[in-house]
Amino acid sequence: MSDPDITLYRLQACPYCERVVRKLHEHGLEYRSRFVEPMHSERDVVKRLSGKRTVPAIVDENTGVTMSESANIVEYIENTYGEAA
Amino acid sequence: MDLEFDVVELGEADHPEAGERAPDFTRPLVNDEFWEDVALSELCAESEGPVVLVFHAMDGAFPATYIWNEIRDRSWHERATVVGLSISTPYAHKDLLEERNVEGDYRLYSDPANGVAERYGIAMDLDGMAGLAEPRPAVFVLDSDRTVEYAWVGEEWPAFPDYDAVEAQL
Numbered sequence: 001m002s003d004p005d006i007t008l009y010r011l012q013a014c015p016y017c018e019r020v021v022r023k024l025h026e027h028g029l030e031y032r033s034r035f036v037e038p039m040h041s042e043r044d045v046v047k048r049l050s051g052k053r054t055v056p057a058i059v060d061e062n063t064g065v066t067m068s069e070s071a072n073i074v075e076y077i078e079n080t081y082g083e084a085a
Numbered sequence: 086m087d088l089e090f091d092v093v094e095l096g097e098a099d100h101p102e103a104g105e106r107a108p109d110f111t112r113p114l115v116n117d118e119f120w121e122d123v124a125l126s127e128l129c130a131e132s133e134g135p136v137v138l139v140f141h142a143m144d145g146a147f148p149a150t151y152i153w154n155e156i157r158d159r160s161w162h163e164r165a166t167v168v169g170l171s172i173s174t175p176y177a178h179k180d181l182l183e184e185r186n187v188e189g190d191y192r193l194y195s196d197p198a199n200g201v202a203e204r205y206g207i208a209m210d211l212d213g214m215a216g217l218a219e220p221r222p223a224v225f226v227l228d229s230d231r232t233v234e235y236a237w238v239g240e241e242w243p244a245f246p247d248y249d250a251v252e253a254q255l
Binding site for chain 2: 009032036037045
């Protein structure tokens with residue numbers, strides 16, 4: 001299995017996460033999904049990476065970017081991998 | 086009246102034997118913080134030592150508890166990459182890792198549809214639990230290209246691995 005540059009930290013059935021997934025699909029981007037704990041207080045892995053316990057969060061090794069908040073992520077993907085990029 | 090303790094005979098299984106290559110599969114692999122799809126081939130290729138693949142009863146059943154207590158107490162993680170596999174969900178696996186106090190040292194594959202056990206020839210139906218099947222208890226020690234170095238599959242139920250025999254391979 002190839003190692004994609006993008007890792008998406010997500011929660012099962014989280015609409016904001018699905019929004020990011022749709023955007024990744026839209027641009028044909030390979031990504032690795034890591035599903036985290038529903039309990040907010042136990043999401044230490046996300047906290048270590050992004051400083052917050054919220055999902056979605058992505059790590060893009062291609063650009064060195066780590067970010068959370070779906071609106072920001074969607075904008076980032078558009079700006080980095082969209083037609084305008 | 087027969088007061089003997091009767092185990093259920095399962096008979097022989099047609100499973101991968103020592104010297105053969107174990108079937109590859111990809112399933113969610115659960116650690117203490119998240120789960121992600123991981124191929125067994127990837128795990129084997131990246132492991133410094135052998136990979137020990139432990140099929141066990143669903144999380145919460147006493148054999149799962151006993152097996153993980155034993156593996157924990159023997160610290161197999163110091164000499165191998167040890168992963169479990171059961172039909173339990175990733176959520177249940179996370180609880181098992183926590184309850185057995187093996188977080189950080191061991192990971193668990195989740196295979197609710199039991200497809201991996203079928204590919205390994207070790208699936209068994211569960212009497213009295215309609216629609217459920219799970220793997221027989223089994224242990225495979227694999228090298229970096231998934232060649233089986235040691236294989237044990239339970240032929241009765243319940244059955245427990247010969248821990249010393251597994252340990253001798255590590």
